[in-house]
Amino acid sequence: MTRVLILAAALLAASASAQPGPYYPPPPLPPGAPLPGPVLAIPVLQADLKAKAGTDTVRFGRDSYGLTPQSLAVLTAQAQWLIAHPYVRANVEGHADGRQTRAYALALGERRAAAVRNYLIASGVPPQQLDIVSWGKERPATAAAHDATWLQNSRVVISLKQ
Amino acid sequence: MRFRDSAFLLVLASTPAAAQAPSSSAQLVVAVPPLPTPRNVDTEGGQTGVIGIQIAQTIASDLRSSNSIMSIAPDKLPVYSPVQAGAPVYQNWLRTGAGAVVVGYVQARDDGRITVACYLYDIKQRREMSRKGFVVPPGEWRRAAHRCADAFHAGITGMPGHYDTRIAYVAETGTRTAPVKRVAVVNWDGTDHRYLTRGETTVLSPRISPDGERIAYMSFTGGTPHIRVMDSDGENDRPLVQAIGMSFAPAFSPDGRRIAFSLAAEGNTDIFVMNSNGGMPQRLTRTPGVDTAPSFSPDGSKIVFESDRGGIPQLYVMNADGSGQQRISFGGGSYGSPAWSPKGDLIAFTRWSGSALRIGVMSPDGSGERAITSGWQDEGPSWAPDGEFLVFQRTQQGSGLSAVYTVSTAGGEPHRVLLPGSGSDPSWSGASQ
Numbered sequence: 001m002t003r004v005l006i007l008a009a010a011l012l013a014a015s016a017s018a019q020p021g022p023y024y025p026p027p028p029l030p031p032g033a034p035l036p037g038p039v040l041a042i043p044v045l046q047a048d049l050k051a052k053a054g055t056d057t058v059r060f061g062r063d064s065y066g067l068t069p070q071s072l073a074v075l076t077a078q079a080q081w082l083i084a085h086p087y088v089r090a091n092v093e094g095h096a097d098g099r100q101t102r103a104y105a106l107a108l109g110e111r112r113a114a115a116v117r118n119y120l121i122a123s124g125v126p127p128q129q130l131d132i133v134s135w136g137k138e139r140p141a142t143a144a145a146h147d148a149t150w151l152q153n154s155r156v157v158i159s160l161k162q
Numbered sequence: 163m164r165f166r167d168s169a170f171l172l173v174l175a176s177t178p179a180a181a182q183a184p185s186s187s188a189q190l191v192v193a194v195p196p197l198p199t200p201r202n203v204d205t206e207g208g209q210t211g212v213i214g215i216q217i218a219q220t221i222a223s224d225l226r227s228s229n230s231i232m233s234i235a236p237d238k239l240p241v242y243s244p245v246q247a248g249a250p251v252y253q254n255w256l257r258t259g260a261g262a263v264v265v266g267y268v269q270a271r272d273d274g275r276i277t278v279a280c281y282l283y284d285i286k287q288r289r290e291m292s293r294k295g296f297v298v299p300p301g302e303w304r305r306a307a308h309r310c311a312d313a314f315h316a317g318i319t320g321m322p323g324h325y326d327t328r329i330a331y332v333a334e335t336g337t338r339t340a341p342v343k344r345v346a347v348v349n350w351d352g353t354d355h356r357y358l359t360r361g362e363t364t365v366l367s368p369r370i371s372p373d374g375e376r377i378a379y380m381s382f383t384g385g386t387p388h389i390r391v392m393d394s395d396g397e398n399d400r401p402l403v404q405a406i407g408m409s410f411a412p413a414f415s416p417d418g419r420r421i422a423f424s425l426a427a428e429g430n431t432d433i434f435v436m437n438s439n440g441g442m443p444q445r446l447t448r449t450p451g452v453d454t455a456p457s458f459s460p461d462g463s464k465i466v467f468e469s470d471r472g473g474i475p476q477l478y479v480m481n482a483d484g485s486g487q488q489r490i491s492f493g494g495g496s497y498g499s500p501a502w503s504p505k506g507d508l509i510a511f512t513r514w515s516g517s518a519l520r521i522g523v524m525s526p527d528g529s530g531e532r533a534i535t536s537g538w539q540d541e542g543p544s545w546a547p548d549g550e551f552l553v554f555q556r557t558q559q560g561s562g563l564s565a566v567y568t569v570s571t572a573g574g575e576p577h578r579v580l581l582p583g584s585g586s587d588p589s590w591s592g593a594s595q
Contacts, residue, residue, distance in 0.1 A: 063474075065429070098562075101498035101512050101519070101541055102366065102587060103411040103424060104468060104475055106387075107431040107452040110408055114429030133387065134408055134426065138364060143338045145562030147517055 046160050053077035060154040065111040079123035091133045092117045097153040098137040109134030116156045189232040193260035194222035195239035203270035207300025214268040217307040224311035224325040229572040255285050276300050280310035292317030322593030324546035330368040331588035338562045352580030358396035370591040371418045378412040413456045422456035446484035455499045460506045468498040490528035505549035512541040547593035555586045
């Protein structure tokens with residue numbers, strides 16, 4: 001099995017060499033097959049993602065799920081990292097800022113996470129590598145609750161997992 | 163005929179007997195003299211004579227909190243013999259200025275329990291309006307008193323009281339950025355607090371079934387967050403629906419047979435309904451926007467919900483099969499988390515703009531909107547079975563800590579429900595059976 005995957009990866013690498021880039025596309029996985037676990041611990045990988053992509057987070061305007069040009073640059077870098085680590089799965093965690101009702105915050109968090117996941121997939125990340133979790137307004141980024149905290153809470157975080 | 167329909171029995175709040183009434187609307191005055199006991203017996207809950215006084219005090223205190231009732235406390239009223247429990251001497255009670263009187267008795271039994279009997283009589287019409295009887299351990303006299311008051315409230319207003327009800331909510335500990343959330347249930351007056359989940363996974367939105375037997379809630383356990391249903395003691399916990407997306411915002415139908423909820427997938431949230439014991443969900447909304455926070459009308463024929471199909475979240479009403487969707491709120495800012503009152507006459511909601519979230523009510527056709535609360539962030543109203551009180555979540559600016567409050571829709575300050583710690587996302591149970 002491993003030999004087949006390596007062979008497939010080599011073939012893909014060869015076919016992709018016509019378009020030089022820092023990352024090769026990942027080997028295709030049989031549908032439904034469990035992904036092999038990552039060798040490095042998740043916190044180490046998460047730190048590496050933050051270092052390489054600059055951040056594991058993108059932010060949003062009030063009640064918006066539109067991706068800003070800065071967000072797109074960050075997501076492109078995050079996509080490259082995820083493509084280079086095909087055995088690391090990630091939760092795309094959507095958050096709302098706390099200026100909505102609970103149910104609307106959950107829906108808004110899902111919308112934001114879906115927008116990010118769609119962009120990452122369009123950037124070449126395999127869909128099965130990315131799961132969506134909306135936390136609504138249940139996991140604010142800041143301990144304080146006042147007007148200056150809203151923008152920090154409106155966010156999507158790429159959270160790596162086993 | 164409902165009691166309050168008899169105009170001659172109503173006493174205006176300006177008369178001396180009701181001088182302390184909080185509002186100027188017509189209220190029925192109910193005299194609650196001490197319940198007598200045939201023989202004063204020592205029990206593990208105290209002497210039966212003392213229990214009789216305490217039960218009367220509890221009933222008077224319960225009824226006084228209603229918008230439609232004014233009660234006269236036992237210490238202002240004469241005593242009577244237990245014989246008169248089934249045959250009150252009406253002319254004696256006419257002098258108190260009351261329109262109705264509560265009589266009954268407390269009697270010790272050979273098996274160590276007590277019999278509590280309570281009756282509500284219409285003084286002018288000389289007829290019984292309502293009665294309740296219980297055989298309980300002496301220490302549980304208070305619950306018997308609350309259930310008497312519930313029945314009397316139903317006899318007077320047509321809607322049961324909230325005196326023997328529970329509130330399900332999310333108990334919060336830990337920090338704001340990493341909170342521990344547990345489903346908990348507590349009596350509306352803060353007694354008998356119980357945790358139903360252990361806090362190892364985040365939970366939201368507990369909703370008690372109308373018969374009080376089950377609780378639907380949202381859980382973040384095991385992958386995609388989803389709605390689960392458990393028995394009201396926390397046992398028999400199982401997922402409601404296995405879906406591709408996130409299911410949330412559960413709402414029981416008034417008969418408890420259906421649950422309406424939201425399903426979010428691919429950035430789109432719609433409302434579905436399904437059998438509360440499982441089965442195939444039926445889709446009710448199909449807009450590309452967010453449709454969420456459904457709440458059934460008391461007859462189960464309609465659903466009010468929150469949708470941003472028009473750009474910003476507003477309230478909409480549809481038939482329970484999804485047809486006839488119509489917007490009902492048109493004010494500035496956003497509207498959400500609607501709750502249809504058990505009387506059917508009002509819809510409570512959260513309205514927000516800037517950072518402020520406030521509770522308000524409006525008629526189901528959207529008319530007559532008025533604000534109920536004025537906290538920094540007040541949200542998520544849920545009705546008491548009497549249709550007079552709401553329970554909601556209030557969050558403090560700065561700390562971000564939240565607490566559970568009740569408030570009368572007739573006006574007045576909200577009261578904080580006494581809880582062991584922070585609390586959010588409350589829902590009121592139905593009436594005692």
